Amino acid sequence: MSLDERFQSAVEIVQKLPKEGPVATSNDEKLTFYSLYKQATIGKINIPQPAFYRITERFKWDAWNSLGDMPSDEAKEKYVSTLLDMLEKVSQNMDVFEWLNTDNADPDLPARFTMIGFEK
Helix, strand or coil: CCHHHHHHHHHHHHHHCCCCCCCCCCHHHHHHHHHHHHHHHCCCCCCCCCCCCCHHHHHHHHHHHCCCCCCHHHHHHHHHHHHHHHHHHHHCCCCHHHHHCCCCCCCCHHHHHHHHCCCC
16 A cells, blocks of 8 residues: 555544544644644645734644655655554553444544554
8 A cells, every 4th residue: 555545544534533532632633633734735834824822823833834844755654653653552441443333433444444554
């Protein structure tokens, strides 16, 4: 499977994770995924720094800007590895695949997990 396919699967997983529950992302993780996604799809930050009172936009800008000249492929690889690390951490306390078979989980997620290399 190509890096682009693994990256796209990881993006779909992150987008489909429930906002609450055992596999939900923290605000810091959301910023990491946001910045890596932007770096992977656009490259070096290309927008002006938001005003200090636009807090959410400023956090996003700072996270993306911190990646500097990171190459797109490196950002894609880090996106996938960050997700895998998060899933490994969660799997220490629960069976992620059992959770994937509940009504709360998107039915496409098990196949996506396999595509990024996360298996039982």
